[in-house]
Amino acid sequence: MLVPKLPLVELIGGQLTAAIERLGVEVRTGQVVRQISPDRNPVTVTTADGVGHHADHVVVAVPWHAVHDLLPSGAVEKAEFLNNSPASPISGLHLWFDRQITDLPHAVLVGTVAQWVFRQPWEDEQASSGFYYQVVISASQSARCLPRQELIEIVMAELQHAFPRARRAKLVQSKVVTDPKSVFSITPQFEALRPPSRTSFPWLHLAGDWIATGWPATMESAVISGRMAAASLVESEFGGKLEVEAGLARNWLSRQLIKA
Numbered sequence: 283m284l285v286p287k288l289p290l291v292e293l294i295g296g297q298l299t300a301a302i303e304r305l306g307v308e309v310r311t312g313q314v315v316r317q318i319s320p321d322r323n324p325v326t327v328t329t330a331d332g333v334g335h336h337a338d339h340v341v342v343a344v345p346w347h348a349v350h351d352l353l354p355s356g357a358v359e360k361a362e363f364l365n366n367s368p369a370s371p372i373s374g375l376h377l378w379f380d381r382q383i384t385d386l387p388h389a390v391l392v393g394t395v396a397q398w399v400f401r402q403p404w405e406d407e408q409a410s411s412g413f414y415y416q417v418v419i420s421a422s423q424s425a426r427c428l429p430r431q432e433l434i435e436i437v438m439a440e441l442q443h444a445f446p447r448a449r450r451a452k453l454v455q456s457k458v459v460t461d462p463k464s465v466f467s468i469t470p471q472f473e474a475l476r477p478p479s480r481t482s483f484p485w486l487h488l489a490g491d492w493i494a495t496g497w498p499a500t501m502e503s504a505v506i507s508g509r510m511a512a513a514s515l516v517e518s519e520f521g522g523k524l525e526v527e528a529g530l531a532r533n534w535l536s537r538q539l540i541k542a
């Protein structure tokens with residue numbers, strides 16, 4: 283398990299983007315793609331400002347629920363079902379206290395509504411707004427139906443039980459954020475729909491944590507999907523078959539859990 287030491291906006295939005303640009307790649311953000319034309323003379327990707335961009339190959343890396351509207355018809359079998367596949371919400375409770383409630387950078391709570399607790403790991407943690415912690419609740423279908431104040435009170439009681447210092451701490455600010463379509467719900471039906479990167483068009487490839495990586499909705503899956511898209515593109519352009527590493531080998535505990 284890795285916990286980033288920098289905010290993702292800096293790590294991915296800043297440093298990773300800069301590293302890619304140093305390789306000679308032009309990165310353009312804030313461009314919504316509206317259409318990908320099915321003709322190859324040349325392939326045209328049209329953005330929301332009406333501008334057409336020509337390409338030899340296109341990698342579509344939008345989430346599973348946005349892909350059907352973009353793909354030319356017939357590109358991916360059963361793409362219309364992906365669109366309606368169920369999503370799973372994740373809720374984040376952003377909490378600022380007047381003092382530290384724990385020194386632990388990260389904790390997992392078991393049998394509680396709160397699941398993951400992260401302490402802000404970077405230097406300016408004692409900002410004027412207080413000591414910041416984030417509580418994350420995955421698959422938060424039930425939690426997100428609770429009134430905001432009630433959810434905060436439940437989580438506060440759980441934090442006070444787990445971390446005695448939280449009993450003396452004053453909550454100075456809080457924010458609850460839920461994205462209802464955070465991740466795909468990994469049902470057997472969804473698993474059966476997950477496509478490879480290759481599509482029926484040799485110039486069109488898929489990426490995204492939801493393609494057939496064998497992983498649930500995680501950053502690992504997203505990274506593997508990117509490698510699958512690169513392999514698909516190279517195979518289509520130059521022929522041959524490229525192997526893509528499937529990620530970490532399953533350890534003893536995972537094998538036992540999966541068997542059970």
Ligand SMILES: Cc1cc2nc3c(=O)[nH]c(=O)nc-3n(C[C@H](O)[C@H](O)[C@H](O)COP(=O)(O)OP(=O)(O)OC[C@H]3O[C@@H](n4cnc5c(N)ncnc54)[C@H](O)[C@@H]3O)c2cc1C
Nearest residue numbers: 313314315343344345348372464490491499500501502504
């Ligand atoms: C709250 C939350 C917490 C999470 N926590 C973890 C965690 O702790 N560990 C972990 O491994 N994973 C976690 N995940 C899952 C992880 O974020 C995803 O698995 C990963 O981001 C998927 O990457 P992706 O590139 O496939 O898709 P995304 O990161 O969803 O990227 C898709 C991009 O496509 C863009 N897009 C959509 N439509 C268009 C369009 N028409 N034109 C142009 N762009 C478009 C979107 O704006 C988005 O930027 C979490 C997810 C959420 C929401």
